Amino acid sequence: MKKKAWAVWKGGIKDGGGTISTETGVLKEAPYGFKSRFEDGKGTNPEELIGAAHAGCFSMALSLMLGEAGLTADKIETHAEVTLDKVGDGFEITASHLTVVATIPGADAVKFADIANKAKAGCPVSKLMKAKITMDAKLA
Numbered sequence: 306m307k308k309k310a311w312a313v314w315k316g317g318i319k320d321g322g323g324t325i326s327t328e329t330g331v332l333k334e335a336p337y338g339f340k341s342r343f344e345d346g347k348g349t350n351p352e353e354l355i356g357a358a359h360a361g362c363f364s365m366a367l368s369l370m371l372g373e374a375g376l377t378a379d380k381i382e383t384h385a386e387v388t389l390d391k392v393g394d395g396f397e398i399t400a401s402h403l404t405v406v407a408t409i410p411g412a413d414a415v416k417f418a419d420i421a422n423k424a425k426a427g428c429p430v431s432k433l434m435k436a437k438i439t440m441d442a443k444l445a
Contacts, residue, residue, distance in 0.1 A: 356385035
């Protein structure tokens with residue numbers, strides 16, 4: 306399976322801007338730029354898109370693994386906080402912290418924690434990142 310996305314950038318790093326699009330059309334020329342990445346400007350940025358991808362991927366992996374354990378979640382809500390740090394002369398994504406709250410009938414805290422940790426390690430987006438990935442997960 307292959308999925309496509311693209312970006313178009315025009316101008317300099319601070320005075321320029323760009324758009325990001327996906328083949329599904331969910332993102333279609335979504336604006337991004339220096340201000341939306343490093344300040345409080347309008348638009349998106351790569352780190353929040355990675356966060357959305359990580360949260361979505363983890364939630365799906367958790368749902369799969371819960372199903373394999375005979376459990377079905379009423380709701381899984383995952384937030385991802387992606388950290389961009391200055392490292393040397395450039396920047397690096399150094400961490401992604403997942404905060405998960407799930408409502409799962411019949412689940413106990415120990416089994417949930419075990420499955421959540423396996424989902425964190427097994428989610429394809431987690432495997433993509435070399436950043437430190439942490440998580441707080443609790444049953445609602």
